[in-house]
Amino acid sequence: MDHPSVIRPEAYAEWRTEKMGKSTLFESPRLLVGLNAFEPGQSHALHAHAGTDKLYHVLYGEGVFLLEGRELAMRAGDVLVAPDGVPHGVKNTGAGRLLVMAVLAPAP
């Protein structure tokens, strides 16, 4: 999309039947702003980024954040930061779609 412009992020979600859908809203060497779209039951396995901090912001739906062996309940409006090297993931445990904004700095 053109930037800078005001957008509704949910309009850019990509839903896939076979696995979590990913889309990118903005990317520079410093910052990656993307969407992770989870159909019910879909997940993003525990992983870590060396040298990158990641901010999650739940736009709608509900599920759990996977974090260092723990599962943390989350719902729309919740925020989690996974700093450099901290293993993290997401699972949609709800009955509906789960849409999460993921912000990575710097871009991996």
Added chain:
Amino acid sequence: MDHPSVIRPEAYAEWRTEKMGKSTLFESPRLLVGLNAFEPGQSHALHAHAGTDKLYHVLYGEGVFLLEGRELAMRAGDVLVAPDGVPHGVKNTGAGRLLVMAVLAPAP
């Protein structure tokens, strides 16, 4: 606050009668996640960050983004990215409070 933990960002807003209130949710050399809290009529004047990209996410309320001489209407759920060097600001033109999450990479 402790991280990583799931938070409700609005719980950390700081409201001030004299000017926009600022609070920090997370900070590292790579990433600053903060809140800008605007009472009705309050604003954050046009400014720019050299070498830093900034993501705005409107949590609630309504107003305008100031951007390179333009005013862009915004409301809860809207997102704007002001890349490196692009002058930007915010004004609460609504009747209620305006809360905006501001994400800067790298931290200025």
